[in-house]
Amino acid sequence: MKSILMSGIAVLIAVSPIAVAKEQPAQLGPRPLYLIDDMQDSPLKEKLHSCSSGPFYRSDFSIGHRGAAMQFPEHTKESYLAAIAMGAGVLECDVTFTKDKQLVCRHSQSDLHTTTDVLAHPELAKKCSIPFTPADPKTGQDAKVECRTSDFTLAEFRTLKGKMDGANPKAKTVEEYMQGTPEWRTDLYSQTGTLMTHAESAALFKQYGVKATPELKSAKVPMPYGDFSQEKYAQKLIDELKQAGFSPKETFVQSFNLEDIKYWVKNEPLFAQQAVFLDNRVYEQKDFTATLDNMKTLSNQGVKIIAPPIYALLQLDKENNIVQSEYAKLAKQAKLDIIAWTLERSGPLAQGGGWYYQTVTDQIKKDGDMMRVLDVLAQDVGVIGVFSDWPSTVTYYANCMNI
Structure with a gap:
């Protein structure tokens, strides 16, 4: 397959933050x-x-x-x-707000449980609007949880890390719940996730x-x-x-x-x-x-x-x-x-x-x-x-x- 300029499909960025030229080069990958x-x-x-x-x-x-x-x-x-x-x-x-009315970038005010590692922070997870409840195989009930940006101050929000959006609704544990990335996406680039x-x-x-x-x-x-x-x-x-x-x-x-x-x-x-x-x-x-x-x-x-x-x-x-x-x-x-x-x-x-x-x-x-x-x-x-x-x-x- 022919290459397009630089082959790194997920290059974070090689363009330095300079004053905008009329044409800024792009790195498109394969x-x-x-x-x-x-x-x-x-x-x-x-x-x-x-x-x-x-x-x-x-x-x-x-x-x-x-x-x-x-x-x-x-x-x-x-x-x-x-x-x-x-x-x-x-x-x-996408703009929503925290408990102290600070604007933050999240697709929804109530998606922290699927897009961040909030559930890996026990003290913060307790503050979620709906704390984590495991799935019940006997009744077929899915896991329940809802964590809103408005559940946390901006200072608390800053302690979180972004992850790929996804969750396992059949999870019996928090760890299982957080492992829900669709198979056609990847967790390769989710090691930092700076909110x-x-x-x-x-x-x-x-x-x-x-x-x-x-x-x-x-x-x-x-x-x-x-x-x-x-x-x-x-x-x-x-x-x-x-x-x-x-x-x-x-x-x-x-x-x-x-x-x-x-x-x-x-x-x-x-x-x-x-x-x-x-x-x-x-x-x-x-x-x-x-x-x-x-x-x-x-x-x-x-x-x-x-x-x-x-x-x-x-x-x-x-x-x-x-x-x-x-x-x-x-x-x-x-x-x-x-x-x-x-x-x-x-x-x-x-x-x-x-x-x-x-x-x-x-x-x-x-x-x-x-x-x-x-x-x-x-x-x-x-x-x-x-x-x-x-x-x-x-x-x-x-x-x-x-x-």
């Missing part, structure tokens, strides 16, 4: 060519192969989803540095010259949390971006909560220009059907960018080709820009790709089909960016297609 080699013969495959010798550079089209979470513990410094090395021009910190505050992630992204796309996560605790209202929460995220030196054009603040977007539109209109509404209507509302009216309603409320899961943007035509969906067409008619999530999060695609590919399952037969999907998203749907758990794939495509 995975993009593995996927291209796995494609069926086609003009697209030939085009992608023609770019194999590079050079490759950072691209804003490539968004590091939780960093490089396919092989690095998500939302850790190591995961972010890996994504930067792979040419992600935009990095994500980060949102402010620290913003400072890191600014240091390396990448843009920031923090997502304001829904709180698991009732809001307001003491005197910490949803509005204060949304404002604190913006304030920390400003303190790190980010301009509105360097950020894509996100939320599934439309009220957060509307708050930013009213109170931080410049940052709202690139705010991203993460559209969960397509899977949370059973009877949801995209229409021009409900897309225009979003636009009229100040939404500029909409981001649904990949499958909402795709469908199969009468010839069984993967094409853009009606949802995608309507969003564009309403003059909404589109970002897609999430590539490289489904594991091997031989069984149809699972949830992220559910509208085109019949055409997803192998890993190489990921590149076909990426091509439709870029060329037909016209997305402005793609979240990926392994950004080198999107970086390769963006460079090859001059995006």
